[in-house]
Amino acid sequence: MLGVALLLCAAGLWMMNAEMMHPGDKVIRVGVCVVFFFLGMVLLTIRPLRPGTEVCFDPVRRELRVLRTNSQGAVRTILRRRYDSLGAARLTSATVQLFEADGSLLFEVPLSTVQSRSLLRDQLSGSVPLLT
Incomplete structure (x- = not known):
């Protein structure tokens, strides 16, 4: 502007x-x-020159993808995991934490709305143990 x-x-x-x-x-x-x-x-x-990381939850393939955009704008998949290969997930009001099978934290993703939290809970339930 x-x-x-x-x-x-x-x-x-x-x-x-x-x-x-x-x-x-x-x-x-x-x-x-x-x-x-x-x-x-x-x-x-001018374009943003810093690379960005985006986490995508795919309900069709039931997998998690982490995408990174480099400074030239090219998007690369840096991590792809099926939901059933994850150890557990903890959904809080503002974030989702995903854990490995050994209990170590894989990563934490901020959630923007309550609706996205409920949709994500519906996707993960049945494949990933949900922690309270």
Whole structure:
């Protein structure tokens, strides 16, 4: 949004009445317009450069996948586990914790809504022991 605002400001500066401006102010206006235009374009074209990790629970294949996006935007699967190969799961109000068969914590994932918690509980029940 900031990039769009800067582009609009660069265009809006040309709508000002130039007849009443001092000649030195006109040069400054050109410089400010160029800076706003290039900053706006940079902000519109920049992508996040940090890699992201996403956890997907697949109800059809009944498996868990961990996907990582690298800085170029390519998505790779770094972990794929069937639900029945997991040791246990603990669902809290804000997170789900998945454990290995030996009891060690595999990872913890934040849950955004109560509905996602209930859907996840329905998916995991029957395949993964649910801890209270």
